[in-house]
Amino acid sequence: MDFAYNTKFPLVVIIGGGFGGIEAAKKFKNKPVNVLMLDKNNYHGFWPLLYQVAMGSLECESIAFSLRKKFDNQKNFRFRVAEVKGVNPVGKYVETSIGDIAYDYLVIATGSTTNFFGNKDIERYAMPMKTIPEALNIRYLILQNLEAAVLKASKEEREPYLNFVLVGAGPTGVELAGSLAEIRNHILTKDYPELKKEEMKVYLVDFLPKVLGPMSEEASKAAEKFLRGMGVELLLGTKVESYDGETIVFEGGKSIRTMNVIWSAGVMGQIPAGIDKEKIVRGNRIKTNVYCQVDGFTDIFAIGDVAASITEKTPNGHPGVAQVAMQQGVNVAENILNIIENKPLEAFSYFDKGSMATIGRNKAVADIGKIKFQGFFAWLTWMFIHLISLMGGRNRWIVFINWVASYVSYNGGNRLIIRKFVKETADAQKNAVTKADQ
Amino acid sequence: MDFAYNTKFPLVVIIGGGFGGIEAAKKFKNKPVNVLMLDKNNYHGFWPLLYQVAMGSLECESIAFSLRKKFDNQKNFRFRVAEVKGVNPVGKYVETSIGDIAYDYLVIATGSTTNFFGNKDIERYAMPMKTIPEALNIRYLILQNLEAAVLKASKEEREPYLNFVLVGAGPTGVELAGSLAEIRNHILTKDYPELKKEEMKVYLVDFLPKVLGPMSEEASKAAEKFLRGMGVELLLGTKVESYDGETIVFEGGKSIRTMNVIWSAGVMGQIPAGIDKEKIVRGNRIKTNVYCQVDGFTDIFAIGDVAASITEKTPNGHPGVAQVAMQQGVNVAENILNIIENKPLEAFSYFDKGSMATIGRNKAVADIGKIKFQGFFAWLTWMFIHLISLMGGRNRWIVFINWVASYVSYNGGNRLIIRKFVKETADAQKNAVTKADQ
Incomplete structure (x- = not known):
């Protein structure tokens, strides 16, 4: 070639x-x-x-x-x-x-x-989020599970469909937790008049005792406060032991029935x-x-x-x-x-421009060198930096309009299931094994 | 329930x-x-x-x-x-x-x-376009075939990947033909410096002797002129006989080697x-x-x-x-x-607001009652009517920005292959049959 x-x-x-x-x-x-x-x-x-x-x-x-x-x-x-x-x-x-x-x-x-750290069951049943198809699968799974919840007659049957467990409290986990909490707080009962806000639960899990581990203490504390204020349940210092597609079990024995586990605990x-x-x-x-x-x-x-x-x-x-x-x-x-050009090489030296994470409407945390700030101004800064970093003028405009529409309406996004996502479950897996054994 | x-x-x-x-x-x-x-x-x-x-x-x-x-x-x-x-x-x-x-x-x-009119081969190999996943499959197939063409050493090997055959010259076929011609004319060699404009061909096929059958003679004639001007080859009065995923054959024996057949010939x-x-x-x-x-x-x-x-x-x-x-x-x-309410029923009576089709930049045709017009003003009208008919203010803004970006840059759209589309081919089919036979 x-x-x-x-x-x-x-x-x-x-x-x-x-x-x-x-x-x-x-x-x-x-x-x-x-x-x-x-x-x-x-x-x-x-x-x-x-x-x-x-x-x-x-x-x-x-x-x-x-x-x-x-x-x-x-x-x-x-x-x-x-x-x-x-x-x-x-x-x-x-x-x-x-x-x-x-x-x-x-x-x-x-x-x-x-990185699933070698746990094959978690790899099979939890949802990773490192590619666009994976992100779309998460979207479809969540929407399908909300649709499934509507069909269930009892609170107990609805529970696993309405429990959301995010493993890994880095920026991705924190941002997902904040977004899911906003869906629960502002959108759930509008879209699904059959469901109750209280029945949807968002859990954020990390084996570290704090969220946003690598960021400053101020950022971490503020993020925790924001998340708690939005109704996210923090399970910190908590290690995941297993997940079979229906129940996630933590070290020590506590468990949560859930069809929705998003894994952002490592790369x-x-x-x-x-x-x-x-x-x-x-x-x-x-x-x-x-x-x-x-x-x-x-x-x-x-x-x-x-x-x-x-x-x-x-x-x-x-x-x-x-x-x-x-x-x-x-x-x-x-x-x-x-x-x-036969010139001497230049050693790489990293210039740390700082780090940020957004939790939700008007809520973000930022560590820029020695300057640490949280709240509305951090949130504005986060949006501005992410907008200008996007590639393509068209993309910038479209993201901007989406954000404005979400901010004004408390009801952004289209939430469409374009391609159904078929999730493996313990049962489906058991059946598959049985069939292979025959 | x-x-x-x-x-x-x-x-x-x-x-x-x-x-x-x-x-x-x-x-x-x-x-x-x-x-x-x-x-x-x-x-x-x-x-x-x-x-x-x-x-x-x-x-x-x-x-x-x-x-x-x-x-x-x-x-x-x-x-x-x-x-x-x-x-x-x-x-x-x-x-x-x-x-x-x-x-x-x-x-x-x-x-x-x-409607494939009972032709199982066409149903298997041609691309329908009635749903969003089907439209996305078409997008991915086209982009994958352009990528495949780049890898081929000879013009002859590239040919089936660069021939596009649209069957059915109703509004959908006409609009697809116009869009593909614009991709060829304005985008192809920018995105693929390895390819030549002349090697990409767009064919629009219909068994009727004209395009936009149900519209006025004026609309039909103008659309044909627009399409020819953009380099679309019209095969009118031409009936498709077969398609095996690699060659489409028409009644009378003429054939075209193509991996890209989009079927909008009937519903x-x-x-x-x-x-x-x-x-x-x-x-x-x-x-x-x-x-x-x-x-x-x-x-x-x-x-x-x-x-x-x-x-x-x-x-x-x-x-x-x-x-x-x-x-x-x-x-x-x-x-x-x-x-x-025990009231008498009302008979349905259809109020025909007219019909339109767009062919490309500044080119559309419109029949509104007895008023028939073509060209730039028809194109503006088409855009305006479609914009206001869209559901959701956010969607309207986003479509508007996309259209403006495309108009200004001659290079709109993102052309991403988000999920690979695996097309059945005659060979794959033959192999599958062989495997099943074993």
């Missing part, structure tokens, strides 16, 4: 069109390289707003942008929809679903996936095959040096969630956030150009 | 939340009836814009609206997601996926589905089981009297695409358009109330 805009230039293959891959590719504009980006999807997703897709308040397409369209004015850029199966560092090629592709420089920017790097095991560190991340080079190579780089630049200052690598990936994307492109 | 807001009032069951069902339900607001609407989806779809969902220029959720939300301020309205399996006119109940439901009055507003009523065969007329529609009552019943009504009010003036019933369904929805509600 021929990906060369100019055959005199080397080919940089970037695996992944996430925050890191995009920034790297952009930096190569008008530079003496050919860029080929591979991604299993033809779009870039703005994951910080994915929970709003799951909650039905945004269309999935307003948080995503076509990778081809994004780069349609960059002549040295090519794109292919492809799944990368492995890397061959000796032969200098990647094995993909569309054939082997030789590279001169390789950037692994494959991101992370949900792990998605590493293509062919990377030596000794180069893989905690969280399934690839060990890199300060130049984002994979340990032992000068032509293979790794950035973002899949990489861990292990230094004295960062013994576990950098946090798995978009800002790290974006800054590493720029660094990796500069360093590849430095190599080509 | 209990659907009664007021147990003293009779229960009207409406099957279907389309144009007809919605108008009927609205008309019952604050009237002495209980209304139960059943639909297999939890939304109402604005089908005149469905082709824009298929073409990737609109998100599916901007043309759909939650049925629960639509009626959240109508106290005597209840809704259930349910598939209706059959009607029992003697026992006065409907059989559904959520159990049997007794009615006092029944309104069948189940609409129509794609047929979707009738629940339990309606006597002698009450079913041409196009699989239920024969009704002028009061929209199903022939022989006073408590069962049928409206919209599934119904044919056969009179001397309308020997084939009314055209299968939204306006008929909406006006019949109003009539049916009034007549049910008339029966309850």
Whole structure:
């Protein structure tokens, strides 16, 4: 296959069109390289707003942008929809679903996936939320379970359909909990006159004793107060033991009957095959040096969630956030150009712009350097930063209109079940096993 | 099950939340009836814009609206997601996926589905476009085939992926052809620098010798001129003989290699089981009297695409358009109330507001009574009418922004493959048969 805009230039293959891959590719504009980006999807997703897709308040397409369209004015850029199966560092090629592709420089920017910590039952029955189809599945499951609840005659029968358990109290869990509480508080009885507000319960679970673990104490405390005020039940310092699709059991024996478990308790790097095991560190991340080079190579780089630049200052690598990936994307492109131009490499240094989480209407928390603030102004800031970070003017307008409509009406979002989601249940599973046994 | 807001009032069951069902339900607001609407989806779809969902220029959720939300301020309205399996006119109940439901009055507003005229191969391999998932499948198929074309080395190998054949030159076929031509003319080489405009071909096929059959001669001629000007190849007076997923063959022997066949050549009523065969007329529609009552019943009504009010003036019933369904929805509600109040029934009379079709940027045709106009003003009118007809202010704004963005940029829409569509092919089919035979 021929990906060369100019055959005199080397080919940089970037695996992944996430925050890191995009920034790297952009930096190569008008530079003496050919860029080929591979991604299993033809779009870039703005994951910080994915929970709003799951909650039905945004269309999935307003948080995503076509990778081809994004780069349609960059002549040295090519794109292919492809799944990368492995890397061959000796032969200098990647094995993909569309054939082997030789590279001169390789950037692994494959991101992370949900970590179920080896619990197969949880993996089978709980809902992960790391991709758009997964977010849509959550939306459809929730709506289907509300529809199912309406059909049940007794409170006891309705209970598992109306209990929502969010495992993992990081930004995703907190934002989901806040959104679900708002659905309960403002929308439930409008849409479902048959249901009672009190019957819908939202639980937020974490094995840590606080929400938003990596943020400041102020942010964590404020978020807990906001969540409690909205009626979210916090189960902190609580470890999940098992989930069979119908009942979630916690260490110590407490359990909740629920058909709705969303799992955002951990992530792990998605590493293509062919990377030596000794180069893989905690969280399934690839060990890199300060130049984002994979340990032992000068032509293979790794950035973002899949990489861990292990230094004295960062013994576990950098946090798995978009800002790290974006800054590493720029660094990796500069360093590849430095190599080509025989210039010295530049060490990566992370500039932490801060972190934020939103809980609901007028409620957010922000840690920006030493400045920590919570409440209405944090919420405005959160919205502004997320709006301007979205890709595409059209997307920005559409998200803005959705937010205004939600704010004014207390009843945003369309809540449509476009494709039914078929959830595995313990019973369905038992039946499947029985059939296989026959 | 209990659907009664007021147990003293009779229960009207409406099957279907389309144009007809919605108008009927609205008309019952604050009237002495209980209304139960059943639909297999939890939304109402604005089908005149469905082709824009298929073409990737609109998100599916901007043309759909939650049925629960639509009626959240109508106290005597209840809704259930349910598939209706059959009607029992003697026992006065409907059989559904959520159990049997007794009615006092029944309104069948189940609409129509794609008519493949009994050709099983076409049904298997061609793409229908009557539902949102079907429109999304078309979008994904087209995008996947463009991605596939990029991977092919020779023009001959690319050909079937880049030939688009639209069967049926009614408004849907014409609108799809125009949109595909615009994608070819303005977007193809921007998104896919590897492809050539000339290699993508759009064919519009109809067995009639003209496009937009039921519209005026002026509209038809203008549409043909617009389409030809945009590079659409018209195959009129041409009948499809077969399609095996790779080659479409026409009567007389001409054939086109194509992986992309969209079938909008006909519709047929979707009738629940339990309606006597002698009450079913041409196009699989239920024969009704002028009061929209199903022939022989006073408590069962049928409206919209599934119904044919056969009179001397309308020997084939009314055209299968939204306006008929909406006006019949109003009539049916009034007549049910008339029966309850012992008043005489009112005969349905259709007020034809005219018909329109859009071909592309600045190009549309309109027949409004005796006034016929084409071109820019018709296009503006088309947009205005479709915008104000959409349900929900949010949807209107979002569609408006999408249209403005497309008009300004010549590059609207996001064109994302959210869920891969797996198309059956003749080969896959052959393999499947082989496996089953083993």
